Amino acid sequence: MHTIWKGSISFGLVNIPVKLHAATEDKDVKLRQLHKECNTPINYKKICPVCDREVKNEEIVKAYEYAKNKFVILDEEDLETIKKENEEKAVEILEFVKLEEIDPIYFQRSYFLSPDTGGMKAYALLRQALKESGKIGVAKITIRSKEQLAVVRVYEDTLLMETIYYPDEVRSAKDVPNIPSKEKVVQKELETALMLIDQLTVKFDPEKYHDDYRTALLELIEKKKAGETVTAKEKEPAIPPDMTDLMSALEASLKKVKKKPSGRKRKTQEKKEA
Template sequence: MRAIWKGAIAFGLVNVPVKVYSATEDHDISLHQVHNADGGRIRYQRRCEVCSQVIDYSDIEKAYEEDGRTVVLSKDELKSIPAENSHEIEVVQFVPSEQLEPMMFEKSYYLEPDSKSPKAYVLLRKALEDTDRVAIVQFALREKTRLGALRIKDDVLVLQSLLWPDEVREVNFPALDTSIRISAQEREMSAALVESMAADFEPASFTDEYQVQLRQLIEAKLEQGESLDTEETFGAEAGEGGKGEVIDLMEALKRSLDRKRGAESGADTKEADADDDGAHEGGDGKAPARGTSRAKASEGKETTAAKKPAAKGTAKTAAAKSTAAKSGTAKAPAKSTTAKSATAKSTGAKSTAAKSTGTKSSAARARKGA
């Protein structure tokens, strides 16, 4: 960044040397004008109305006209104004931040300490932090005396220029003078809609869609040339007008709430499905128990419990059956285990019978030998 101004903050008898930097910048795509017939660049010329000559910037002065009289002011005369030569940011008041009208905020500047020892800078910053106030200042910048607010952002002093009170227009709309009745139900529904959309402000989550789509249009035009099809680039609905006027306020509030709740329900369903998929992928034979726990946590919502066999043991199988029956998602996963148990019993019985037969055979042989 390049400093645009150097000066000092006058904090009582304390002097705080600072450098001033623009805190914001414009990232909009820059477009220029051309002649639509041949693409020739359109340029503006500073042409004199009297002699019709194109005038260099160095030969241009400023003037003021009043009652048919023109007063020409040279650059040197303008620089002689005392306020123009001031490089002091004078602190005049410390006020609570909530007393500042946001509409008065104009442009923001970062202030960097401009001395070998930034102790005075840090002292002023600490004073603002300890008192939880904003410093109101006056300063001159670019041929204008300005009002400003000095506050803190990320341990850096920030100067925000303010509009003068007479620069903020007063407004009086006749339509608001009439008595408009708002019903209790309308207020309740609007409050519910506000609550459903409540969130913490995260600037990084928003995008300048116009600039993104303008870049998309430029890239498509570079690739396709005059054969560009904007419907193909943006979709068939590009260029359609805005929504019609809302006639029934209550109906609009209801539809807004339903749409918001539907969107949230869809998001919850996707999240639940993702959790279930994760449980199946990392399963260890306990998937049905996890599905049952999730069903209890969602208090009666539909759930897709895992379909894996229950854990080993008759007691665990019975517990799984009981839990599945309560959540309404039982699919008899223990059949396989029961069948295996029955098979094992049958096999054991056959083995016992075989042993008994062998014993009888041995006894018979012994009698024959005798």
């Protein structure tokens, strides 16, 4: 597994040499853009619209647009100074919290942490302490010139670091338009919705979920490579077109679920039998 960062984790006076590895990978199928006439990949050039010419990399500077078409130019020397001041190769655990106290909206990317030379014992100590306490560590780390807030927790038998957003990076739910505040819910519809949720409730098993679009796209690519004719399959609508009211949709959904009676239904049946 490729190492993307080397440094240390510290909590209190304990220091653990570690390596950082990407825990996830993007498996999107990358498509290129070609010139339709000759099937040649399209090139992209950096053009200055005022000078009307292509601009070389050495002619480009970085800037912050603080108002429309008003910029503050930032020199590479200035950026490098800030980078060096904040790029200490350490994950400093600031405090410990319970995982359930952090809403999933804050989570960004996941990284595996492995012990570097001389870090085995301290690594095992932190792992065991986190397991037995049921807590996770809240830490700070600088990756690629950006200071990140992160959490350190145990995943299977490995320490996992997950970068999380700062509070001011998460938009307020109050700004979302058209959210019903005191919409009256019909009791019968609520009971039917709860029954549907109960029927569809299972133990989470990530292995049974697959990217159907990616699979279909790869199959399409293979068929095109082999010169086969491709025809699209028609998909049945989730709800018949004539079902315009909510109750009908809920009842139709329940009929489609073929499953043994689960907790709520079994308890109801037991009460009736008693």
